[in-house]
Amino acid sequence: MVETYINGMLKKITYLLLVAAVGLAFVPVKQAVLPNLKISANGRYFTADDKPFFWLGDTGWLLFSKLNRADAEKYLEIRRQQGFNVIQVMVIHDIKEVNVYGDSALVSGDIAKPKVTEGSDAANATAYDYWDHIDWMIDRAAQKGIYMALVPVWGSVVKSKNGHINAENARKYASFLAERYKNRSNIIWMNGGDIAGSDSMSVWNAIGTTLRTENPDKLITYHPRGRTQSSTWFHNESWLDFNTFQSGHRTYKQDTSKKDLKYGEDNWKYVKVDYNKTPIKPTLDAEPSYEKIPYGLHDVKLPRWKAADVRRYGYWSVFAGGCGYTYGNNDVMQMHKPTDKNSAYGSKQYWYQSVNDPGAKQMAHLKKLMLSRPYYERVPDQSLIAGKQGVRYNYLLATRGKNYAFIYTYTGKNFAVNTGSLPGDKIKSSWFNPRTGQTTVGITQAKIKTLNFNPPGEPMNGNDWVLILDAI
Numbered sequence: 001m002v003e004t005y006i007n008g009m010l011k012k013i014t015y016l017l018l019v020a021a022v023g024l025a026f027v028p029v030k031q032a033v034l035p036n037l038k039i040s041a042n043g044r045y046f047t048a049d050d051k052p053f054f055w056l057g058d059t060g061w062l063l064f065s066k067l068n069r070a071d072a073e074k075y076l077e078i079r080r081q082q083g084f085n086v087i088q089v090m091v092i093h094d095i096k097e098v099n100v101y102g103d104s105a106l107v108s109g110d111i112a113k114p115k116v117t118e119g120s121d122a123a124n125a126t127a128y129d130y131w132d133h134i135d136w137m138i139d140r141a142a143q144k145g146i147y148m149a150l151v152p153v154w155g156s157v158v159k160s161k162n163g164h165i166n167a168e169n170a171r172k173y174a175s176f177l178a179e180r181y182k183n184r185s186n187i188i189w190m191n192g193g194d195i196a197g198s199d200s201m202s203v204w205n206a207i208g209t210t211l212r213t214e215n216p217d218k219l220i221t222y223h224p225r226g227r228t229q230s231s232t233w234f235h236n237e238s239w240l241d242f243n244t245f246q247s248g249h250r251t252y253k254q255d256t257s258k259k260d261l262k263y264g265e266d267n268w269k270y271v272k273v274d275y276n277k278t279p280i281k282p283t284l285d286a287e288p289s290y291e292k293i294p295y296g297l298h299d300v301k302l303p304r305w306k307a308a309d310v311r312r313y314g315y316w317s318v319f320a321g322g323c324g325y326t327y328g329n330n331d332v333m334q335m336h337k338p339t340d341k342n343s344a345y346g347s348k349q350y351w352y353q354s355v356n357d358p359g360a361k362q363m364a365h366l367k368k369l370m371l372s373r374p375y376y377e378r379v380p381d382q383s384l385i386a387g388k389q390g391v392r393y394n395y396l397l398a399t400r401g402k403n404y405a406f407i408y409t410y411t412g413k414n415f416a417v418n419t420g421s422l423p424g425d426k427i428k429s430s431w432f433n434p435r436t437g438q439t440t441v442g443i444t445q446a447k448i449k450t451l452n453f454n455p456p457g458e459p460m461n462g463n464d465w466v467l468i469l470d471a472i
Contacts, residue, residue, distance in 0.1 A: 032142040034186045036217050039241060040376055043280035045323045046219075046242075052375035055284055055324020056367045057086035057149065058360075059333040064089055064134050066335040068100045071352070072137050075332075078355050080144040083364030087141060088149040088190060088223075088286065088326060091134065091177070095163045103130040109162075111153065112169035114176050131180065142186040149188040151223060152177055152211075155195025158203050167206040174207040178214035189220040190286075194246070196225050197233030208239035223286055226250070227260040231274050235281065242323065244286035245270040247313065249305070252392060254296045265289075267313050268320035268397060275321040275380065282323035288313035290328035291359040293345050300346030304330075307359035308410075308462035311434050312393075314366050315408040315466065319397035321380040327363045329354050365437035369406070369466065377401040386416035386450050393461055405469040406432075412455040412463035419447050424471040431456055432466040444472060 035049040046053040058079055067075060079087065097105040107113040117129040138148050152174060157163045181187050189211045191204055204222065211220055219241045222230035226248030234240045247267035248255075255264040263269045267285050274283035289295075289305040296302065314325040331354035336347045354360075370378075382389060384398040384405055396415055398407040405422060409415060419427060429451075430442040440456070455465040 030143075031139050031184065032186075034142055034145065034147065036185050037147065037188065037219050039219075039282060042376060044282055044321065045376060046282065052371060053085070054367045054370050054375070055086050055326070056084050056363055057088055057284075057286065057324065057326035058084045059287065059290070059326060059328040060087045060089050060335070061151075061333045062090065062093060062335045063087065064091065064137065065093060065097055065099045066337065069133075069136060071337075073140060074352065075335075075355060076137070076141055076144055076146060080146060082360055083367055084327075085145060086147045086149055086188070086324075086326070088151070090151045090154050090193065092153045092157060094154075095157050095160070097130070099130050099133055101128070101133065103128070103133065105130045109164075110169070111157075111163070111165050112172040114173070135180075138181070138184055138186065142184065147186045147188055149190040149221075150177075150181075151190045151193045152207055154193035155199070155225070156193075158193075158200045159195060165200075165203055167202040170203045171206045171210050174210035175214060178211055182215055187215075187218050189215065189218055190223050190244075191220060191239075192222040192224060192230070194223065194225050194287075196228060197222060197230065201233065204234070205237065205239075208234070208237060212239035221286075226287070227255065227257060227263065229270050229274060229283070231277055231281075231283070235274075235277055236279075240281070242282040242284075243274045244284055245274070246287040247285050247289070247317075248287070249289045249293055249295070249297045251295050265313075265392070266316075266395070268316040268395075271317050271320035271322050271380075284322045284324045284326065285313060285317040286326045287328060288317070288326070290330045290333060291357050292347075292349075292354065293328075293330035297345055306462075307357070307362060307435075308464065310359040311362055311366075311464060312410045314363065315410075315434060315464070316395070316397055318366065318370060319380060319399040319406060319408050321399070325363070325366065327360060329357055329360060332360075362435060362437075365432075365434055368437055369432055373404045374401045381405070381421060384418055384421060386418045400469075403471040405467075407467040407469075408464065409455055409467070410464045411459050411461055412457050412465055413459045414452065414454050416450050416452045417467070417469070419449065419451055419469075422447070422469060422471040426472040427451070428470040428472055429453065430468045430470075432468050434464050434466060439468065442468075442470070447471075 040047045095109045104115050107115045158165045226246050229245035231243045252264035292304050294302045331347045331349045332351045335351045336343050378401050381400045427447045428442040428444045431440040457463045
């Protein structure tokens with residue numbers, strides 16, 4: 001017991017010494033120019049320099065406020081190596097926001113008055129402020145090929161009476177952001193922040209329209225509250241380029257809300273709704289259940305979501321027609337570290353430990369698979385599945401291009417495929433493993449109307465596979 005306590009204290013002291021040693025290393029970063037993200041010609045996906053861009057995001061919500069430069073560098077580099085290309089992060093999470101260096105975001109908590117130090121220099125610690133710290137991380141991310149999806153102000157701040165935020169001062173704040181980041185090409189604006197669009201709608205529209213007017217080259221979306229989607233309120237707004245939804249953290253049994261749609265864990269249903277709306281806009285799950293967060297968030301005694309769950313949410317939503325996927329981790333999203341007095345949602349480990357959790361490492365396999373075939377021609381097509389599609393964890397989802405098809409099974413049960421939508425008289429079939437990213441050696445056979453397939457391994461939750469069919 002004593003030895004455990006001493007070891008814990010030594011780790012904490014080591015961490016504090018590290019922070020003190022590297023936290024003052026104010027080295028400026030040159031801006032790197034990434035191609036502006038655009039919507040593809042068919043309105044379904046993203047493109048960068050006319051090349052397919054598959055959104056693989058991470059929720060680094062408290063990155064700006066809780067990490068110093070050294071830790072931010074470590075976090076961004078790990079996520080780069082893991083294949084992530086978007087970080088979702090809050091600019092202001094609290095009206096009295098203060099970062100790790102003690103710098104305040106606002107003057108006296110006034111959203112219309114960002115606290116900017118005149119003549120500040122990223123290499124000068126005496127003039128360095130909250131916004132310089134954000135600039136540094138945005139520029140460092142750009143050098144790593146990472147886009148930053150910035151939430152201007154979290155929904156709870158707008159909703160709170162203490163925030164005193166209305167359309168007028170929100171417009172002034174949005175104008176400040178647009179001017180400051182107009183020349184940074186790796187910015188995506190993520191309006192809202194875990195809140196229904198109908199709550200303070202005038203504020204969200206003020207922010208959205210201001211950003212659209214002053215940053216016409218940057219994409220804008222809206223991050224809604226759990227079990228809702230941005231399209232419910234803003235699909236027809238000119239400032240909204242693409243939709244996101246938050247499928248949330250509840251299990252099937254826990255999803256008993258009277259106001260929201262009862263989709264439970266079936267996040268593919270949100271995609272289906274958005275996919276059928278006009279005008280056509282891309283959509284993605286910007287907040288599914290996080291790895292290592294308790295079922296339903298609040299009861300820390302309940303089981304926690306695992307790597308298999310975050311894989312399932314990813315493949316389900318993308319195969320249903322999503323333009324990408326955002327992963328989340330309980331410890332990482334709040335940047336839990338030894339100096340914290342407490343943690344949210346029963347977080348037990350520190351961000352720098354959990355950043356390498358299995359689910360995070362496995363996300364790159366989804367991105368790799370989706371970019372392995374002609375991307376823009378891909379459509380969801382459930383007619384590929386012969387017989388029953390299954391319910392809940394047994395649900396099968398299929399997507400295809402002109403000469404290929406992918407079918408995802410979470411449980412690895414046998415299923416049959418209708419081959420009519422694929423050309424040619426032969427089909428090559430192989431199995432893609434979402435856990436390892438490996439693909440089995442393909443087998444070529446004559447194409448008949450219906451083909452039966454038996455995924456590797458024994459049927460069970462988490463024995464997930466993607467059947468790859470290539471027409472010959």
